[in-house]
């Protein structure tokens with residue numbers, strides 16, 4: 440059986456008719472930027488996350504970057520980030536002129552290890568950016584406690600975790616502010632780029648509304664040197680079609696994950712570990728083995744697509760090679776051993792069992 444790593448056409452197929460309908464309405468409205476679709480989506484996504492404000496922006500990287508800028512974090516400041524994340528977490532900090540300070544993850548959850556944060560705090564530290572990697576909420580309680588103690592902002596990178604919960608509360612409302620991405624492959628994906636900030640901070644929300652729109656809240660009056668980073672009406676309308684189905688789709692991912700967990704037990708393969716306070720949304724299902732490359736090749740030849748998140752740790756990227764980094768052995772082990780198996784709401788139990796069967800065959 441052939442199983443793609445992720446087939447976006449299949450993922451969007453259940454919504455296709457409604458999306459085309461919504462697109463037609465936006466086209467006919469004659470209003471394409473900062474109109475009623477974006478305003479309505481912002482309200483709906485804020486309600487979904489259980490926060491007061493949602494501000495649509497152009498993409499997830501901008502969402503994180505603009506939060507930092509709005510908090511006046513920049514040159515001379517330091518921001519704590521996970522050593523193992525998608526490059527955007529790091530770039531959001533670097534673009535402000537602040538320094539990224541990588542902290543290693545807990546090896547079981549692959550999320551920022553709260554026990555390692557305090558040693559990385561200096562007088563210049565302004566914020567900590569936990570990432571809910573692979574759709575698993577980071578261990579926010581101890582992270583927020585440390586942040587309060589040291590006067591730091593907590594900025595969630597929630598780009599992979601739309602709808603995930605920690606202690607029963609949705610990500611996006613667990614820190615001072617959160618950045619989301621609606622890149623097509625995310626759990627809530629647009630048909631192009633998109634992003635949003637969620638927050639309960641009224642002042643931050645006001646600043647972000649200006650920052651994303653040339654520093655302006657009244658046309659042709661520019662109060663701050665902002666930029667152009669907006670979620671457009673078409674993408675907002677499409678996201679409004681998909682948002683009401685997000686919980687059901689996340690449930691389907693959860694079912695797929697439990698089939699994997701059962702079918703892959705008792706193999707020399709490290710399976711994802713779910714933190715006791717976390718209710719993940721399985722953006723990715725990531726396993727670990729020192730035989731990763733051989734397993735990936737074996738699956739490819741059997742028609743099963745996989746992916747690696749991520750094959751080169753941020754501090755090893757050419758973009759960051761000019762800086763000196765502390766030893767980050769966990770990030771380096773992860774880059775060599777992680778493998779993401781097919782994961783999508785449309786996958787059936789039979790699809791998941793077929794993938795698991797192949798993996799069992801590899802190890803037998």
Ligand SMILES: *Cc1c(COP(=O)(O)O)cnc(C)c1O
Pocket residue numbers: 498499500501524525527528570596598599619620621622632633634
């Ligand atoms: C996708 C992603 C981003 C960036 O989102 P874009 O919309 O692609 O800019 C940031 N952080 C993480 C962890 C991501 O997975």
